[in-house]
Amino acid sequence: MIAPLDRSRPEPLADQLAAAVIAWIEARGAETAAGAALPSIRRLAAETGVSRNTVVEAYDRLVAEGRILSRPGVGFRVAPPAAPLPPAAPDPGGVAAVADRVWRLYDDRPALLRLGGGRLPDDWHDTTDLARAIRRVTREGGRALIDYGTPLGEPRLRRLVAQRLARLSVPVAEDRVMLTTGASQALDVVIRALTRPGDAVLVEDPGYHNLFGLLRLQGVRMVAVPRRADGPDLQALDAAAAASGARLFVTNGVLHNPTGSTTTPQIAHGLLTVAARHDLTIVEDDIYADFEEGSPAVRLAALDGLDRVVMVGSFSKPLSSALRVGYVAAAPSRMRGLVDVKMLSSVASSRFAEQVMAVLIETGGLRRTAEALTRRLARQRAALLPALRRAGWRLFAEPRGGMFVWAAHEDAADARLLVDAAAARGIGLVSGAVFRPGLEEGAWLRINIAAAADPRARAFLKDPLG
Structure with a gap:
């Protein structure tokens, strides 16, 4: 018998009922109670003096938690206890x-x-423009609400990204832009496409914590390059590239995370010289571009023309961490490999989010x-x-x-x-x-x-x- 409910308590009746069912199961022992039939919705409502809707809400919650099972034509039964978790796997990459x-x-x-x-x-955060854009995309309906996007991403937003980069003197056509679920996925795709386990990758020290985690997941060896107030230490970069044989360097040039520093034009030019000497591909993380004050700082992608530079960016920081929209811009020779990795790992990014972002840019909300x-x-x-x-x-x-x-x-x-x-x-x-x-x-x-x-x-x- 499931214990009666106490209407004087502040907890909702559905919460009390769910707790009472759990107590009934645990009093019998999970192993013993497994498979036992529970009262029907009508019977439990009558026994506890609550509405059928309250019983439905409690049972639905317990089904979602894995405590009970729902079988059409059979009713509700106690679920078997969950299997114990396996021992933790070795963590050689830290x-x-x-x-x-x-x-x-x-x-x-x-x-x-x-x-x-x-x-x-x-x-x-002022979410007025964001809410307006969501309502507009929802009102217009269409495929954005129900369908996968393309692996490259929404063409409308890719055109807007290309225009955004042109204002930073980065020459790019929309077919050289791939949209992602935020900058973290952009970095993940780039790392998977351009590295193999055991490779050496040059990174800034200090730098972006999530990048380091992604590189560890890929099984690559990180080689630290000190970050100074004016950008990466070029002498250290040159020496590290020569000693490690690395072919990839990841840098956050503008409004660097965590130091807040910005790479100077002199260091940017020197960085490209070092990259050419060692045949380095540079991943330029430009995630904080929307918070830059005054005239834009020089971008490596602008100096290089997206030859050996792959550029990563995002729109999430000023708008909403819940609206995950990022991008990668790269040379045509690299783009197919990047798109393949994105398609095979996630099929596509959110067409809905990309259309919302397009509206925010077009209407001036961003x-x-x-x-x-x-x-x-x-x-x-x-x-x-x-x-x-x-x-x-x-x-x-x-x-x-x-x-x-x-x-x-x-x-x-x-x-x-x-x-x-x-x-x-x-x-x-x-x-x-x-x-x-x-x-x-x-x-x-x-x-x-x-x-x-x-x-x-x-x-x-x-x-x-x-």
């Missing part, structure tokens, strides 16, 4: 070590202030949103940087835009001290090790400029160990 650290960046506890996070706070956020970030950064210096923080570079500051405090040689102190105040930080290909600990960590506007962040940054 993927788990990276993933454990990255998980801390995505701690979604509502009360936690994500001072080290990689996205804008929720209250910085431009308005990015400009407003860039102005707000600039104001916050102008107030934050002097305050950090007064409080004993050392800055790696003077960002010319974007979301991040890479900083170290004079009283903490190990950033983990700061991470622990922040956690005690309900603030989320991660040590800079997650942004290093070898996971080395040190004094540096990433600060999200937007999150630093919160009064809790200001108090912590002023006296982090107090």
